[in-house]
Amino acid sequence: MKAYIETESLILRKIEITDTGNLYRLDSDPLVHKYLGNKPISCMSKAKEYIDYIHMQYDTYGIGRWVTIEKSSGDFIGWSGLKMNFEEEMNGHINYYDIGYRFIPQYWGKGYATESSTAARDYFFDKYPDQKLCGLAEIENLASCRVLEKIGLERKNDFLYTKENVTIAWFEKTR
Numbered sequence: 578m579k580a581y582i583e584t585e586s587l588i589l590r591k592i593e594i595t596d597t598g599n600l601y602r603l604d605s606d607p608l609v610h611k612y613l614g615n616k617p618i619s620c621m622s623k624a625k626e627y628i629d630y631i632h633m634q635y636d637t638y639g640i641g642r643w644v645t646i647e648k649s650s651g652d653f654i655g656w657s658g659l660k661m662n663f664e665e666e667m668n669g670h671i672n673y674y675d676i677g678y679r680f681i682p683q684y685w686g687k688g689y690a691t692e693s694s695t696a697a698r699d700y701f702f703d704k705y706p707d708q709k710l711c712g713l714a715e716i717e718n719l720a721s722c723r724v725l726e727k728i729g730l731e732r733k734n735d736f737l738y739t740k741e742n743v744t745i746a747w748f749e750k751t752r
């Protein structure tokens with residue numbers, strides 16, 4: 578897998594074990610998890626487990642979430658990128674490619690989710706030209722829905738995610 582993508586303001590790179598502390602800072606923040614089931618993590622081992630999971634995605638599918646760095650400051654701002662969802666059926670889909678992002682609040686509202694996801698989308702269609710790219714967000718997560726729309730995914734339908742009793746918008750795009 579390509580290990581490094583540079584956009585105008587950001588660097589997207591593979592996640593490493595040395596990112597554990599920053600990942601913990603991201604995922605222990607209740608504000609970040611407001612539309613992610615409200616389950617922020619409370620121990621470092623969860624962050625390490627997540628890094629192992631992302632490495633498995635790199636090795637198995639040649640894609641994965643990338644650490645996102647702000648070029649001007651060198652700061653870790655969160656992650657963005659791709660995932661193969663093979664674990665859980667969503668909206669009648671299983672084994673689908675997902676695009677996502679998760680940033681520390683200090684870096685919201687700067688266009689970074691759109692910028693990083695544009696690069697991830699292009700990477701995806703270069704690698705898998707005949708596949709579909711999907712995205713999901715709680716309907717109340719207006720920023721996330723807007724990002725998916727801005728990068729060209731089409732909102733197909735909303736569905737009830739019964740496990741958490743929330744309504745989710747489903748987006749997708751083919752090349």
Ligand SMILES: CC(C)(COP(=O)(O)OP(=O)(O)OC[C@H]1O[C@@H](n2cnc3c(N)ncnc32)[C@H](O)[C@@H]1OP(=O)(O)O)[C@@H](O)C(=O)NCCC(=O)NCCS
Pocket residue numbers: 608609610612613678679680681684685686687688689690691692713714715718719720721723724
């Ligand atoms: C979702 C998230 C990644 C967005 O990141 P971001 O870098 O701020 O997004 P961008 O700046 O690229 O774009 C956000 C867009 O949503 C819009 N937006 C933001 N908040 C909004 C709101 N409350 N209502 C309507 N639109 C809103 C912005 O105006 C912008 O659209 P515009 O360019 O047309 O003006 C960020 O809020 C986040 O990390 N949230 C926590 C994790 C999360 O929810 N991840 C997604 C799970 S599905």
